Amino acid sequence: MAAKQLHRIGLDHLNDDQGRRVARLYRIFVYDAPPAEWKGHTPISKQSVDFGCSDVAHWRRQFHQYLRSLRKVALRLGHIPTTNVRWQLTPDALKALVNGRRDWVSICDDDFRLDLRQKGVDMRIGLDIASLAYKGQINQLVLISGDSDFVAAAKLARREGIDFVLDPMWSTIRPDLHEHIDSLKSVCPRPGKDD
Helix, strand or coil, X not given: CHHHHHHHHHHHCCECCCXXXXXXXXXXXXXXXXXXCCEEECCCCCCEEEHHHCHHHHHHHHHHHXXXXXXXXXXXXXXXXXXXXXEEECHHHHHHHHCCCCCHHHCCHHHEEECCCCECHHHHHHHHHHHHHHHCCCCEEEEECCCCCCHHHHHHHHHCCCEEEEECCCXXXXXXXXXXXXXXXXXXXXXXXXX
16 A cells, blocks of 8 residues: 555654664655546547546545545645636647647547646645744754755754754656755655666
8 A cells, every 4th residue: 555655754864774674763754645636528529527636536535535644644635626627638748739649529538638737735834844943853954855945944954953864765856956855865766767
C-alpha cells in the first residue's frame, strides 16, 4: 500500500547508512489535496463525468484515511478548486497536431485532460517549516519533493540553524537548488529504466 511505503520512506530518513536508527522523529507531515469533486461532461463525446466517484477518488480517500491512522503522521490538505476549470489538450496530442502526425478529426476525449490544480499546499508547507524553525522544535528537516517552490522556506529554516535535507526520490534537481539545502539524500530504491 502506498501509504505504508510513504511512511517507511519517512522513517528511513532516521537511519544511518547501516540502517541503524540515529535520529528522533518529530512528525511526518504529508501534504496533498482531497480528490476533485468535479462533475461535468467530456469535451468531444459529451459523456457525463463525476470525478468524485472515480476509482482514483476512492483510492485517494482511502490513502488519506490510512495516513490519518498512522502514529506521528500529520496530513495537511489543500484543496482543488472546481470552478472555472477547462479541458486542455494533452502535450502529446498537441505536438502530434502541430507536427502534422494527426488531424483534428482524429482527436478524442482521451486526448484531453481537465486542468485541475491543487491550491494551498505550498503555503501549508511554508507555514509549517517556519513554525517549526521559529519554535526550535526540530534540528533537522527532511523534505521529500521534486518541486522547487520550497526555496524561501528552506532559506528561513537554514537561517534558524536547521539542517535542511532534500530527498527528490532520485529525480534530478536544478543545480541552483543545491545552495539552499544542506544535503541531498534519496532513501527509496533507485528506479531502473523500466520503472
